[in-house]
Amino acid sequence: MSTPAGTRRRADAVRNRQLALDAATALMAEPDASLTVEVIARKAGLGAATVVRAFGCKDALLDAAVSRLLDPVVRRARELIAETTPTRALHVFLRELIAFQAAHHAINDQLGGLDLPATTALRADLVRAVEEMIDGARHEGTVRTDIDPAVTTTLLGETALAVARAQPSCPELVEAYLTVLLDGLRPR
C-alpha cells in the first residue's frame, strides 16, 4: 500500500524525500523559522515543487516531520514507565517533555489548526503514557485523588506546554513550575 504500486520509484526521489524531511525537521528546532515550502525546499537544496510532490501536500510533510520528532518522546515515556516508579517517571518525563517542547516550539506554535493524522495519533499515545504515570503515582500516594486522572493529565499537558513556550524569556520558570505543580499535586 506504501510500496511500488504499478511502476518503480526512482532512487533520487526517495533520497530527496528524505532531504525534505530532514530540512523540515531541522527547521522545527529553529525558533522563528517560517516553515514555508519555499524555505524548507531551499534548506533541502530542492525546488518547492519537488518537496510538495514528495509528500502530496505541505501538511503531509509537516505531519511526517513532527511525527519523527515526537516518536522518540513517546518511546522515552514508555521506557521510563518500564524502568522506574510511576512517581519518578512522571517527574523525570515532565522535565524532559518541557525541554523538548522548548527546543521545538514551532511544533506547538505554527501548527495550530492543522489536521496531522500521524501527529495526532502520537499525541494520543503520549497522553495515554502520562495517564499511566499519574495512575501509578496515585497508587503510590504521591498524587492527589480528588481530581479526575484525565483532567490531571490535561492540566499537566497544557501547563507544561505553556511553560515551555515562555521558557526562553524566563529560564527559572521551569524549576518554579515543577516545584509548584508537583507540590500542588500531592495529596493534602
Next chain:
Amino acid sequence: MSTPAGTRRRADAVRNRQLALDAATALMAEPDASLTVEVIARKAGLGAATVVRAFGCKDALLDAAVSRLLDPVVRRARELIAETTPTRALHVFLRELIAFQAAHHAINDQLGGLDLPATTALRADLVRAVEEMIDGARHEGTVRTDIDPAVTTTLLGETALAVARAQPSCPELVEAYLTVLLDGLRPR
C-alpha cells in the same frame, strides 16, 4: 496631537471609527472568528477601506480593540487590591482572568507576533498588579517565598492563559488548576 491638526474631522468619520472598533471588539469574543479587515468591515456595515483608514492600518485597529477589552480587566485588578486582602484578591482575580481569557481567546491566539503598543502597555500594568497581589500574599504567609516574585507572576500568567485556552474542551480544568496551583504556591 490626536485632535484636529490643520483641518476638521467629520462627525461620520468619528462614528464609523467607533463602529469598526465595536465590530472588532465583538468579533474577539466569537471563537473561530477570522478577524480579517473584510469580516470586521462587514460586521460594522462599512467598506474595508473605511475601516483601515480610520486606524491607519489593521494592527492599530486590533491594538485599540484589545486595549478596550483589557482595560476593565486591569481596573478590576486594582479594585480588588484596594478592596480586599492580597490573598483574596489573587484568588478572585485569577479565576476572573481565566474566565476573561476563555471568553476572548482570539486575543491570545490570533495576535501572536504582532506589535500592539497600547496592548503591551496594559499587559505590563496587569503584570504589575498581579505582582503586588503576590507580594502582599507572601507577607500574609499564603504564598511561598522560595520562588522569585517575578517568576511566580510569570508562572501564573502563562499557565492561566494555557488553562483558559484549553477550557472549552475540558471545563473541569479551571477548578483543578486553581486547586493545584494555589496549593502548590502555599509555603511548605
Next chain:
DNA sequence: GGATAAGTGAAATACACGTTCCATTTATTA
C-alpha cells in the same frame, strides 16, 4: 442652498502563500 473639503467603498494593486504545469533532465533497464 452652494462651495468645498472630507469621507466613502468597489475595484485595483500588492504580496505571500500552496499548488500545478510542462519543457528539460536524469535514473533505470535492456
Next chain:
DNA sequence: TAATAAATGGAACGTGTATTTCACTTATCC
C-alpha cells in the same frame, strides 16, 4: 548506448490577505 518512464524546478496559477486608488457622495460652514 539507446529507449523509456520518472523526476525535477522555474514559472504560472489560484487564493486569501492588507492596502491604495479614485470617481462619487456627503457633512460642514458660509
